[in-house]
Amino acid sequence: SQQGEEDPQALSIQEGENATMNCSYKTSINNLQWYRQNSGRGLVHLILIRSNEREKHSGRLRVTLDTSKKSSSLLITASRAADTASYFCATVNQAGTALIFGKGTTLSVSS
Amino acid sequence: EAQVTQNPRYLITVTGKKLTVTCSQNMNHEYMSWYRQDPGLGLRQIYYSMNVEVTDKGDVPEGYKVSRKEKRNFPLILESPSPNQTSLYFCASSLSRQFSGANVLTFGAGSRLTVL
Numbered sequence: 001s002q003q004g005e006e007d008p009q010a011l012s013i014q015e016g017e018n019a020t021m022n023c024s025y026k027t028s029i030n031n032l033q034w035y036r037q038n039s040g041r042g043l044v045h046l047i048l049i050r051s052n053e054r055e056k057h058s059g060r061l062r063v064t065l066d067t068s069k070k071s072s073s074l075l076i077t078a079s080r081a082a083d084t085a086s087y088f089c090a091t092v093n094q095a096g097t098a099l100i101f102g103k104g105t106t107l108s109v110s111s
Numbered sequence: 112e113a114q115v116t117q118n119p120r121y122l123i124t125v126t127g128k129k130l131t132v133t134c135s136q137n138m139n140h141e142y143m144s145w146y147r148q149d150p151g152l153g154l155r156q157i158y159y160s161m162n163v164e165v166t167d168k169g170d171v172p173e174g175y176k177v178s179r180k181e182k183r184n185f186p187l188i189l190e191s192p193s194p195n196q197t198s199l200y201f202c203a204s205s206l207s208r209q210f211s212g213a214n215v216l217t218f219g220a221g222s223r224l225t226v227l
Contacts, residue, residue, distance in 0.1 A: 030211065030213070031211070031213050033215065035216075040199065040221065040223070041220055041221060042115075042201055042203075042218035042219050042220045042221050043154075043201070043203075043216070043218045044218070045215045045216065045217070048213065048215065050213075088153075088154075090216075092211055092214075096211060097159055097161075097167065097169075098144065098156045098159060098169060098170075099214070099216055100156075101153055101154040102153065103151070103152075103153040104153065
């Protein structure tokens with residue numbers, strides 16, 4: 001039961017460029033989270049944005065949330081090779097028992 | 112260090128040979144969950160537990176069992192593994208039993224299982 005869907009599926013950029021990933025979801029939410037996964041490793045929480053927030057920053061990360069469009073975006077500024085990973089948005093399922101993840105955006109940053 | 116520890120990290124087994132993937136967290140978290148990750152299908156929840164002795168099915172529970180006898184441990188049991196259970200498995204935990212979108216999940220490093 002997919003709630004969030006990321007776009008694009010894959011993104012290749014050069015070091016120093018900005019990377020933008022988008023997430024669309026289907027039902028009303030209270031919060032939306034973004035996670036990163038390095039190849040074959042566990043997911044790591046990046047940032048949480050609440051439904052009453054429009055934008056949130058954490059270091060080189062900027063997340064926006066548009067509840068009217070049911071969408072969120074993750075911007076990574078001044079990308080580094082170490083940012084190469086898959087990025088997932090996540091929201092709670094209807095039952096409140098699980099985080100539901102999109103299929104992710106795979107970001108490749110080349111030096 | 113606060114972490115979720117899974118073992119084994121890699122396992123190749125044969126159809127029908129019972130196996131257990133262990134999961135342990137040292138953060139006194141109430142909520143624990145198992146996910147499997149497959150190409151094109153993303154992460155799907157197998158089972159979850161809100162507290163000791165309280166477990167429930169996720170989206171893909173068939174062929175799996177879990178138990179939560181202690182707060183820190185949440186093993187995943189494959190009684191009779193089949194090739195379609197070849198996957199990358201993740202255990203995750205969260206502080207609160209009142210699971211909401213504000214709960215941040217801490218993931219283990221993953222267990223890659225191959226069933227021949």
